[in-house]
Amino acid sequence: MSYVQDNLMPNEEVLFTARIHPAIFLPSLVTFLITLIAFILGLQGMMASNPSSAASKPSLLEGFLFCSSGPLLFYSILLGLRALTVLFTTEFAITNRRVIAKSGFIRRHTLEMLLAKIESVSVNQTILGRLLNFGTVTVTGTGGTRESFRAIVDPVGVRKKIHQILESYLQP
Template identity: 40%
Template sequence: MGTFVDNSLIPGEKVESYALVSWLSQTGLLIWAVLLVWTVVFPILFILMAIINVTTTELAVTNKKIVGKAGFIRRVSVDLPLAKLESVNIDQSLLGRMLGYGRVTIRGIGGNNVSIPYIKAPMDFRRVVMSIIDSPATATV
């Protein structure tokens, strides 16, 4: 059983770039775990939430589309052809800018938005997506 991204690929499609999830984005949960270390259950829950956030979030751009998902129980996913891509927006808090992570919002034609949180170096991911769209090879996609 592969990852969500790998399972979404079609013949002739290859992943150009993966967006990694930053463990630093889970700083708040880990601080709460340390502050509540004197209790038995709460530190484990906060650490488990951080692990779930990081391991269940995926985002990648292929030569044909953007594909990704976030969430464990409540899942948000995107599978958008590059030809239907309208914008890639980045949302970073002050802490996110200092630690190098942010939320990537993919907007397709027709107004559908999907936000994927906790992405490491989100500006770099957007730059890769835009360079793939601007390359001559994908101009006919």
């Protein structure tokens, strides 16, 4: 069961949930592509060399590319596992009483802020975030409490939904 469902108060219901964008896999993908290119170029240089001819020995660059592809592959796998962990362990929900967010598996970070205590909700998007429709949503509460959650799908829509919920549930 999810963190949000486990921590609902009596008569509290989830009105909206946000997801993490798959763009968090981009660093892993780019590293893997660089690894693949390094491996192919290094292997091509190694195969083109003729061991009987001293003039056609692989260059230092080709040897470096071939040897560095192993550690780069390991690094890209680690980045992919990290992104997968973030994707599966991050939750963001808005209920009729509060905003609840959780990230992390072993080291957990949570936010539970009552709707009445929210001062502002801001969105930050990079150029890539604008193109792929993801960004950082920052919830600021009374007393200067500020929490940011990165790589949220449709962050402008999330901000709009939070404001709609605030309007409808905090009206007297």
